[in-house]
Amino acid sequence: MTNQKPYRPNVGIALFNADGRVLIGHRFKGDGPEIILPGLDWQMPQGGVDEGENLRDAAMRELWEETSVTSAEYLGETDWFTYEFPPYDGPQTHRLAKFRGQRQKWFALRFTGREDEIDPLTPRNDQPAEFDAWRWENLDRVADLVVPFRREVYRAVAEQFAPFAR
Template sequence: MSKDTLLPGFPAPKEGRPYRPCVGIMVLNAQGLVWAGKRDDGAGASDYEYAWQMPQGGIDPSEDPRLAAFRELYEETSMRSVSYLAETDSWLTYDYPPEIVADTRKGKYCGQAQKWYALRFEGDEDEVNILQPPEGHKAEFCAWRWERAENLPGLIVPFKRDVYRQVVEAFAHLTA
């Protein structure tokens, strides 16, 4: 039995390959703006177009998705001063483009199935440390900013835009 079968409502494999179980996190500040990070290309910078995204990451075997959201957020941003606001009713999916399946995912997954969580940031911005993440984690972002939710789909790589539109709509009642 795979870990995805333990996740209620998890989508079925597509074309013989499963979706990678993941979480996505929309972090909102008191003004209803959303935290967005600029992906690090591995050299401490990001020279490619559409480099901005919200935190996301894989769910460990037998891990509760909500706990995975808090863990991933901490590993990527050092944020701990957050509280739970809401989550999507269902898993949102996107498929990897063929070049990503072949080059970076070794054909193991067809894409990602993500459970999205909205969290309220309640700390001081000094808490955010993307350049030196905690516990030896590799930096995934090289810059960050607060952004209006409706702008997010235009900042993310095109193959993730539909999911971002769904997330923005699902959490519209929480944003400015």
């Protein structure tokens, strides 16, 4: 039997610093089907696209909501990728339970601000904090730090955005 649920429209952000490393956040809690596993609890910022929202605007909004960063310049973007959520036995009323996974477009951005701008703990837009820590990481290492159901997408993003990591 195939899963008839739709994919949730989503944007992901690879925020590169001047040294070509990307910002990753440490997820400190799961969110329904978006589980975390011990030792595999890092990821790049990402989030849902509002109905009718421009995708580049959605990427900037999500980056701000999750990190407070507004100092970023557009570098490029990927085509669409998808990933499936793992089996979810929680409440079907959870906001993500109606989706089979996520359909993502990734954006490469260059951070142009100062590091004291980065604040993942302060809630913004009535959204709870998703990260309790952050760091810069080599893009080609990030797939090894995320939950397995996201790895294929992260590897494809790393391949496409490799020129920005130099």
